[in-house]
Amino acid sequence: MPRDGTTVTADVAVIGGGVTGAAIAYGLLRRGRRVVVLDEGDKAFRASRGNGGLVWVQNKGLGCPSYTRLSLRSSLLWTRFARDLQQDSGIDVAYERRGGLQCCLSEAEADTRAAQVRQMTAACSADGLDIRMIAPDEIRSMEPQIGPDVVAASYSPHDGAADPIRLLRALHAAILGRGGRILSGPAVEAIEPAGDGSHMLRRRDMRVAAGQVVIAAGNGARALGGTLGVALPVRPQKGQAIITERFGGHQKVFIIKARQTIDGHFILGSSIEEDAADLGTDLGYVGPSVARTLRILPFLQNARVLRTWAAYRVMTPDSFPIYGPIATAPGIHVATCHSGITLAAFHALDLPGILTGDAPADPIAQFLTTRFEEAA
Ligand SMILES: Cc1cc2nc3c(=O)[nH]c(=O)nc-3n(C[C@H](O)[C@H](O)[C@H](O)COP(=O)(O)OP(=O)(O)OC[C@H]3O[C@@H](n4cnc5c(N)ncnc54)[C@H](O)[C@@H]3O)c2cc1C
Structure with missing residues (x-):
């Protein structure tokens, strides 16, 4: 840990060491960047330590096919992500893609769910999305303990789960193993221009100079956006x-x-x-x-x-993630979402290439901060 008042330098400073920031930091390190993660290191029950661990596709993006595609893409990356992470960290995050069920307890529920499934598959079956309604016999062949009140279910083979606490530990271990730094301590209070196109992050005990900044601070993003004059309307x-x-x-x-x-x-x-x-x-x-x-x-x-x-x-007002550069603050990016386990593989394997400019930004084009300005 640097001594009080010192300045640490990095190619990229990631604000937030939850599962989102840690996955991005891990991915940037894989791409050879020098990365520092700044986290409050708190014992508070942040989302990354209190979630269900589902890697879930079938309820993502009704009415927003880009979000369905993002979730599907992440689910398809998860096997490789879990394997690479185990190699880097020595930790098995227990990822399994067994397929998933969303059960309906009445005919009306089943009709509503079937209409949603039709809408999502019409939009994304060409991308490989597989969700279908199944009847009680098939449900029971998958899960014999299902109760008699279940009249139908939607099923998707893309759905799976991992152990979220192991995931967070594995990401932190992999970051350190690849030479990244995790600087736990006081919150980052300000991100200031450093004059040469880079940025100076200030917190009570130190400063960090970095060429790029990623705000992956969960619900802390709102306050950081405020210091930059940009709306990052997340809410707990x-x-x-x-x-x-x-x-x-x-x-x-x-x-x-x-x-x-x-x-x-x-x-x-x-x-x-x-x-x-x-x-x-x-x-x-x-x-x-x-x-x-x-x-x-x-x-x-x-x-x-x-x-x-x-x-x-x-959570965001439209419930979709926020990604991308802040138009008024070049070099500062945002990454926040409400399904950070599902999207962890995308955050680690694809998003870093977009951040470094090595991959096209199309997958995140619908999720920029500017949509909130347009809505205001
Ligand atoms: C009950 C529940 C169930 C869920 N189930 C699932 C599920 O099954 N599948 C799924 O995909 N998702 C699920 N989620 C959502 C998932 O947990 C979150 O999307 C994910 O954990 C978000 O991670 P994060 O890193 O963005 O945010 P967080 O975990 O909140 O981490 C943000 C980090 O940023 C740091 N920070 C904030 N401000 C600052 C600052 N100014 N300076 C420095 N550091 C800062 C904090 O210390 C914190 O560590 C669930 C969530 C809940 C609450």
């Missing part, structure tokens, strides 16, 4: 979930909001709460979502609850 959206005791066996296919972890626990439910003042847990919120899940997998009715947890999603 709370989600709570319940962890059950371990069960033997092996979930053959992942079920959204009822995923079995590699250790045998089930992660149930996931609430959506706006304007939450704190990260306390409260069955009033998470209960309805879990009640629904118990109709899908009734054998969990008597499962012992080990713990509940809550974390803040990083």
Whole structure:
């Protein structure tokens, strides 16, 4: 760790060491850049430490095919990403693409879901998107424990899951292993022009001089955008979930909001709460979502609850990611999203090439900060 008041130099400074910033930093190091990651190093329950670990495609991008394509692309990259990351870090992030189910509990739900699936496949089947509705017999052949209330489900072979805590640890280990630096400490307070086209990042204990900056600070992006005069309208959206005791066996296919972890626990439910003042847990919120899940997998009715947890999603007004350079601050890029596990492979393997100018920016063209100016 540098001494107080010193200036560290790097090709790229990434602000935020959560799964998004860490994946990008890892990818930039693979491309030979000197990278410094600045993180608050807090013990707070940031999104990267409190999520479901799903690498999920089938609910991404209804009405926004670019987002479906991005999620699909990331899912297709995930096997290589997990393998490379294991080589670099020695950590197996337990990624498996077993396929995923989203279950419907009434005919009306099934009709709505079928219409969504038709819309998404019409837009993206030429890109290889595979989602289809399946009937109870086929659902039960995939998951015999499915309850009688399930009348249909959408299924996609692209869907999978990884262990999100191992993922974060692996990314940090791989960054250090490839010569990157992770400087935990006070928040970055300002990003100032350094005169020669580069940037000076200021935090209470040090400065970092870097040619490029990536703001991957999760919900911290809003304040950093404010210091640059650009709107990065992320907001914290709370989600709570319940962890059950371990069960033997092996979930053959992942079920959204009822995923079995590699250790045998089930992660149930996931609430959506706006304007939450704190990260306390409260069955009033998470209960309805879990009640629904118990109709899908009734054998969990008597499962012992080990713990509940809550974390803040990083949500935008249109729920899509924010990427790309800030037009008024050349050399400063943004990367923030609400599905950072799903998109981690894209962030590590594709996005760094776009940031360095080695790859075309088409995949992120719809997700620039300018869309919020246009909407204002
Ligand atoms: C309940 C729940 C379930 C979820 N389930 C899934 C799922 O199944 N699949 C999926 O793909 N996604 C899921 N997500 C979303 C996923 O967790 C997030 O998209 C992802 O973790 C975002 O990572 P991040 O690095 O962008 O943000 P964060 O994890 O919030 O990290 C941001 C980092 O930036 C740092 N920072 C902020 N401001 C500053 C500053 N000024 N200076 C220095 N550092 C700063 C912070 O210290 C922090 O470490 C879920 C989220 C929740 C809450």
